[in-house]
Amino acid sequence: MLGFAQLFASRLVKAAAILIAIVVMNFFLVHAAPGDPAMVMAGEAGAADEKFVAQLRQQFGLDRPIYEQLGTYVGKVVQGDLGYSYRQQRPVWDILAERLPATLVLTLTAFVLALAAGVALGTLAAVAVGTWADSAITVIALLAYATPIYWIGLMLSLLFSIQLGWLPAFGYETVGAGYTGLAHAADVAAHLVLPVITLALFYMAGYARLTRASMLEVRSLDFVKTAKAKGLPQRRIVTRHVLRNAILPVITVAGIQAGQLVGGSILIETVFAWPGIGRLAFEAVLQRDYQVLLGIFLVTSVMVILFNILTDILYGLVDPRIQVSQ
Amino acid sequence: MNRTDPLRTPMEAAAMTTPLPDVPLLDVRGLSIALPPGADRPLAVDNLSFTLNPDEILCVVGESGSGKSMTAHAMMGLLPAPHVRVAGGSLRFKGKDVLTMPEAEQRSLRGGRIAMVFQEPMTALNPLMRVGRQIAESLREHTDLPAPARRARVVELLGQVGLPNPAELADAYPFRLSGGQRQRVMIAMALACQPDILIADEPTTALDVTTQKQILDLIRSIQAERHMGMMFITHDFGVVAEIAHRVAVMRHGKLVEYGPAAEVLNRPQHPYTRQLIASVPHYIEHRDDHAKQGAPLLVADKVRKVFHVGGGLFRKSKQVVAGDDLTLTIHPGETVGLVGESGSGKSTLGRSIVGLIKPDSGRILFEGTDLLALDRQGFRPYRRAVQMVFQDPYASLNPRHRVGDIVAQGPVAFGEDRTKALARARELLAMVGLDGSAADRFPHEFSGGQRQRIGIARALAMEPKLLVADEPVSALDVSVQGQVLELLDDIRRRLNLAMLFITHDLRVAAQVCDTIAVMRRGRIVEMGTAREVFTHPRDDYTRSLLDAIPGKGWRIPDDLQPVRAGAH
Numbered sequence: 001m002l003g004f005a006q007l008f009a010s011r012l013v014k015a016a017a018i019l020i021a022i023v024v025m026n027f028f029l030v031h032a033a034p035g036d037p038a039m040v041m042a043g044e045a046g047a048a049d050e051k052f053v054a055q056l057r058q059q060f061g062l063d064r065p066i067y068e069q070l071g072t073y074v075g076k077v078v079q080g081d082l083g084y085s086y087r088q089q090r091p092v093w094d095i096l097a098e099r100l101p102a103t104l105v106l107t108l109t110a111f112v113l114a115l116a117a118g119v120a121l122g123t124l125a126a127v128a129v130g131t132w133a134d135s136a137i138t139v140i141a142l143l144a145y146a147t148p149i150y151w152i153g154l155m156l157s158l159l160f161s162i163q164l165g166w167l168p169a170f171g172y173e174t175v176g177a178g179y180t181g182l183a184h185a186a187d188v189a190a191h192l193v194l195p196v197i198t199l200a201l202f203y204m205a206g207y208a209r210l211t212r213a214s215m216l217e218v219r220s221l222d223f224v225k226t227a228k229a230k231g232l233p234q235r236r237i238v239t240r241h242v243l244r245n246a247i248l249p250v251i252t253v254a255g256i257q258a259g260q261l262v263g264g265s266i267l268i269e270t271v272f273a274w275p276g277i278g279r280l281a282f283e284a285v286l287q288r289d290y291q292v293l294l295g296i297f298l299v300t301s302v303m304v305i306l307f308n309i310l311t312d313i314l315y316g317l318v319d320p321r322i323q324v325s326q
Numbered sequence: 327m328n329r330t331d332p333l334r335t336p337m338e339a340a341a342m343t344t345p346l347p348d349v350p351l352l353d354v355r356g357l358s359i360a361l362p363p364g365a366d367r368p369l370a371v372d373n374l375s376f377t378l379n380p381d382e383i384l385c386v387v388g389e390s391g392s393g394k395s396m397t398a399h400a401m402m403g404l405l406p407a408p409h410v411r412v413a414g415g416s417l418r419f420k421g422k423d424v425l426t427m428p429e430a431e432q433r434s435l436r437g438g439r440i441a442m443v444f445q446e447p448m449t450a451l452n453p454l455m456r457v458g459r460q461i462a463e464s465l466r467e468h469t470d471l472p473a474p475a476r477r478a479r480v481v482e483l484l485g486q487v488g489l490p491n492p493a494e495l496a497d498a499y500p501f502r503l504s505g506g507q508r509q510r511v512m513i514a515m516a517l518a519c520q521p522d523i524l525i526a527d528e529p530t531t532a533l534d535v536t537t538q539k540q541i542l543d544l545i546r547s548i549q550a551e552r553h554m555g556m557m558f559i560t561h562d563f564g565v566v567a568e569i570a571h572r573v574a575v576m577r578h579g580k581l582v583e584y585g586p587a588a589e590v591l592n593r594p595q596h597p598y599t600r601q602l603i604a605s606v607p608h609y610i611e612h613r614d615d616h617a618k619q620g621a622p623l624l625v626a627d628k629v630r631k632v633f634h635v636g637g638g639l640f641r642k643s644k645q646v647v648a649g650d651d652l653t654l655t656i657h658p659g660e661t662v663g664l665v666g667e668s669g670s671g672k673s674t675l676g677r678s679i680v681g682l683i684k685p686d687s688g689r690i691l692f693e694g695t696d697l698l699a700l701d702r703q704g705f706r707p708y709r710r711a712v713q714m715v716f717q718d719p720y721a722s723l724n725p726r727h728r729v730g731d732i733v734a735q736g737p738v739a740f741g742e743d744r745t746k747a748l749a750r751a752r753e754l755l756a757m758v759g760l761d762g763s764a765a766d767r768f769p770h771e772f773s774g775g776q777r778q779r780i781g782i783a784r785a786l787a788m789e790p791k792l793l794v795a796d797e798p799v800s801a802l803d804v805s806v807q808g809q810v811l812e813l814l815d816d817i818r819r820r821l822n823l824a825m826l827f828i829t830h831d832l833r834v835a836a837q838v839c840d841t842i843a844v845m846r847r848g849r850i851v852e853m854g855t856a857r858e859v860f861t862h863p864r865d866d867y868t869r870s871l872l873d874a875i876p877g878k879g880w881r882i883p884d885d886l887q888p889v890r891a892g893a894h
Contacts, residue, residue, distance in 0.1 A: 222446055222450045223452040223453070225404055226444060228402070229402050229404060229436055229444075230463060231433045231464070231468060241455075319453075320499040320501070321499070
């Protein structure tokens with residue numbers, strides 16, 4: 001167990017180093033993009049004369065040399081200060097904190113659903129390989145994988161909210177209803193159904209295909225033969241021997257995708273008008289709101305790193321061989 | 327413990343067996359197993375009949391593809407359905423046909439009454455499950471023992487198969503154990519429910535020779551102690567001589583010879599059996615001493631190589647000494663055998679000489695030039711002079727290149743004209759015994775033995791002075807192995823090639839080497855002429871290696887000696 005703590009600690013130290021590098025790179029990335037925030041701001045204020053623009057630049061420190069701006073930025077980030085959005089006249093951290101829960105609820109629910117359904121379907125297909133059930137699952141998975149995610153979203157809302165009227169088509173909650181407690185939770189859950197299904201379908205297809213392929217590969221390995229030779233029933237062979245080994249590559253892929261879910265929900269949040277980080281990013285790009293954009297980059301990077309560490313730990317728990325390399 | 331003397335010879339034991347019971351333990355009659363359409367033959371096993379009695383070891387012998395494993399798999403319900411199926415015949419266990427039993431009943435036989443040990447101990451255990459639990463699974467399925475009693479039984483079993491600290495070992499994961507230990511775990515698993523029949527499918531083929539001896543001793547003593555009927559599948563007549571009471575020889579799915587071990591081993595009747603026995607390498611033979619002429623071609627001087635395993639930003643790496651103080655010389659025309667068990671560092675030395683690995687210190691002198699002191703450019707001419715034949719004939723040829731190109735590639739890279747090189751490639755392919763069309767085909771169209779011939783032709787195309795052959799025959803069947811060894815010997819003599827022959831099989835080394843170097847844990851413990859090493863081994867380890875060769879007590883029948891492959 002000491003080895004485990006050590007592994008965790010060393011991963012955290014590495015993560016911190018990676019994070020600093022990401023902060024610096026993000027900074028340069030944003031500054032490499034065309035467009036001058038001072039010009040945009042001045043343009044929107046309606047007074048675009050040279051003097052005003054210069055004044056804006058000076059006010060926001062944009063006239064300083066780039067490395068000085070970088071130093072200031074990194075210094076602030078290390079202290080936990082993500083800066084101030086002059087567009088929205090609020091600290092970036094507050095804006096993110098307001099949007100983050102919505103995104104996390106959406107993506108994590110979708111992720112868990114996709115993983116559970118994907119592994120279950122993949123297992124089912126692998127066990128019944130060559131039968132109609134296998135073909136049906138493979139075709140559904142292929143369709144879900146190939147269809148553009150926004151199109152599925154639009155079609156689902158067309159069917160379930162517009163035609164049938166069962167579910168709300170967009171938003172996070174019923175505006176102005178003033179629900180509290182359980183009623184509020186139920187309201188959010190109803191809004192959650194369509195975006196979650198849309199997002200989950202796509203990932204589920206991937207996991208189902210991966211699980212199926214991995215199961216079929218593991219099924220032909222020697223130790224499965226050993227398990228059969230022991231006289232174990234089919235059920236036990238599948239769950240204890242095949243699935244446990246087949247799940248390893250799924251965990252690897254799921255770990256990578258879990259990190260990207262937060263940043264990758266832009267499309268789905270736009271289609272369903274979901275007030276999350278994804279839409280915030282979209283708006284920030286349009287408005288050249290560098291501070292917010294940098295903040296979003298940072299948050300999504302932290303998510304990726306966090307999920308990677310989680311995946312490693314999970315992997316270490318599932319696969320005893322990993323601990324050797326400590 | 328009432329242990330039967332494990333040292334009694336099997337042939338004596340066979341003579342002592344009690345009169346046969348009315349119903350044999352296992353009675354296989356007219357068994358046929360069909361292969362899917364499009365396979366190289368319609369029946370994997372064709373009208374096979376044999377019986378197995380309690381307290382008897384039946385060795386089923388044959389080369390790969392002879393259907394011996396298929397028979398075992400049919401018995402265990404392990405045939406890859408639906409492609410491969412039993413087409414006819416019966417498999418009676420104590421008079422009851424296993425093939426017509428309902429699945430549930432079959433399952434209670436599997437692992438309960440009939441247990442099986444597989445060839446590959448490295449892959450036969452679930453990597454994610456503690457070994458104790460894997461054994462307990464069998465008990466859980468076939469007995470009513472509660473969990474604590476199962477655990478106690480597992481520890482007891484692990485102790486019985488000779489594993490140290492059984493209580494601790496039960497909680498280990500398979501990757502922590504060596505090959506021999508894993509095979510012991512497999513045996514413990516098979517014995518868990520006290521089966522009547524134990525099927526062992528090449529259980530020692532993947533193991534080192536000393537480990538093989540230990541496992542064979544273990545299997546034999548356990549079989550005798552429990553009076554089990556045992557079906558032992560093997561391709562090695564040395565092993566047969568060591569343990570068999572009766573022998574069944576299979577070829578292309580048919581039983582060609584069947585009888586008591588003493589009969590089949592000493593008076594084989596069928597031509598195929600005679601051919602198989604004739605190609606068994608036997609350590610009794612060794613070459614006449616090689617007359618060393620001239621200056622040494624290659625001198626390895628105090629070569630040392632340490633591998634660093636693992637390690638990273640926050641971890642210290644583990645050091646593995648693969649070679650230490652390795653010194654050996656090879657003269658022109660001499661074949662030096664490098665013998666040792668897996669992990670002894672013999673491949674490391676071979677690869678260092680070819681330049682695939684850079685040793686940490688020491689010198690490798692080729693005709694007086696230190697290869698290790700050369701830079702990339704300076705080393706290049708020597709790449710021609712030293713060529714390698716690899717172990718795995720399946721993996722060492724690029725599957726997307728034509729055989730002719732594979733052979734010609736080396737010379738072309740050294741600036742030879744392509745048409746000329748291709749013409750030479752055809753000559754070489756003919757020289758290694760392949761027909762003219764071989765050059766235009768792809769590697770997958772050839773058998774393992776033929777591919778190894780291609781590998782040899784490829785090495786020869788560079789006109790080397792020294793050939794490093796790393797286990798060139800260990801992936802091949804015994805009769806093919808004999809042919810490839812013969813080819814190597816023939817080429818060596820015709821071209822006056824020097825050869826470093828790396829092998830784990832002392833019998834093979836005895837057959838082809840002038841000088842033998844025995845390696846253990848990265849060191850050469852003994853080096854001398856083949857005659858010295860085999861008749862008067864000086865090192866204890868060499869003695870234990872020689873002692874572990876299976877079938878020492880058996881002499882190949884005299885009338886088969888002259889037809890032996892590679893004999894001179």
